Amino acid sequence: MAKKIDTSKIERIRQASVEIISECGITGSSVAAIAQRAGVSAGYLYRHYPSKVKLVNDLLNDALNSITERIDALIGENDRIDRIVSGIIGFIFESASLNPYRLKFQIMLLNDFSTEIDPAIREQIRQIGETLIRKGHENGSVRKNVSIEDFYIALVGIPMQYLAARYKFGFGANDWNIAAEIEKITRISMCAIK
Numbered sequence: 056m057a058k059k060i061d062t063s064k065i066e067r068i069r070q071a072s073v074e075i076i077s078e079c080g081i082t083g084s085s086v087a088a089i090a091q092r093a094g095v096s097a098g099y100l101y102r103h104y105p106s107k108v109k110l111v112n113d114l115l116n117d118a119l120n121s122i123t124e125r126i127d128a129l130i131g132e133n134d135r136i137d138r139i140v141s142g143i144i145g146f147i148f149e150s151a152s153l154n155p156y157r158l159k160f161q162i163m164l165l166n167d168f169s170t171e172i173d174p175a176i177r178e179q180i181r182q183i184g185e186t187l188i189r190k191g192h193e194n195g196s197v198r199k200n201v202s203i204e205d206f207y208i209a210l211v212g213i214p215m216q217y218l219a220a221r222y223k224f225g226f227g228a229n230d231w232n233i234a235a236e237i238e239k240i241t242r243i244s245m246c247a248i249k
Contacts, residue, residue, distance in 0.1 A: 060103070067093040068100055072110055077159040081111060081167055108169075115164045116173045118157070122146070122211065123179050130186055136196040136248070139187065140210060141241040147214045148237055155222065162219045165211075180207065197248045209244040217243075 071092035075084045086107050090097040104110035122143070129142040151158035164170050184203030191197030217240055221231075 064093070064095050064099065065103060068095060068103070068110070069114060072114060073154075073160045074156050076111065076163065077156045080163065081107075081169065086110075111164065112171050112173075114160070115170050116176055118161045118164070119172060119176050119180070123176065123183060126183050126210065130183070130190070134190060134194060136187065136191045136194070137241065137245055139190075140244050140248075141237060143210050144214045144240050144244065145237045147211070148218070148233055148240075151218050152231075152233060158215075158218055159222060162215050165215065191248065201248050205248050209247040213244045213247065214240050 068089065071089045072084075075089050075092060078084075079088075084107070086100055087097050089107075089110075090100045093100070100110075104113065125146045126139070126143050129139045133139050133142070147158075181203055184206045187206050188197065188201055188203070191201065192199065217236075
C-alpha cells in the first residue's frame with residue numbers, strides 16, 4: 056500500500072525552500088537546512104524531491120505557471136493591452152506584498168541560469184506573447200516590431216526588477232502606495248511595447 060502524502064509537510068518544505076533560498080541563495084542553501092526549517096527529515100524531503108535542483112525547478116515552474124495563468128485570465132477579460140499589463144503588474148505587486156520571500160525567490164531564480172523552465176510553460180509563454188502581439192496590433196496599442204521577448208520584459212521583467220530594487224536598496228521603503236506604483240510601472244512597461 057502506498058504511503059499517504061502529507062500535503063502540509065510538502066507545503067512546509069516548499070515554503071522553507073523559498074525562505075532559505077531567499078536568505079542564502081541557491082548555492083548557499085542545503086537540503087538539510089530546508090528540511091530542518093520545514094520540520095521534516097532530509098529523507099522525507101528526498102522521497103518527494105530527489106534533489107535540491109528538482110525542488111527548485113518545481114517551485115520556479117509553479118511560480119511561472121501562476122503568472123501565465125493570471126495573464127491568460129486577463130487576456131480573456133480584456134481586449135486592451137494596457138489593462139492586461141496593469142492587471143499582471145498588479146498581480147505581481149500584490150503577491151510581493153503578501154509574501155516578499157516568494158518574490159525575492161522568483162527574482163533569484165529568473166536570473167539564475169542553472170534553473171530550468173519546463174518546456175510546456177515555455178511554450179505557454181510563447182503563445183501568450185503571440186496572443187498579446189495580435190491583440191495589440193488589432194487595436195494599435197503596440198508597435199509593429201514588438202516581440203514576444205519585449206512583452207515578457209514589459210509584463211514580468213520590469214515589475215520584478217523594480218521590486219528587486221525596492222527591496223535591495225530600500226527605495227521608497229516607507230511610502231509604498233501599491234495603486235500608485237502599479238500605475239507608474241504600467242506606464243513604464245507600456246513604453247517598452249508601444
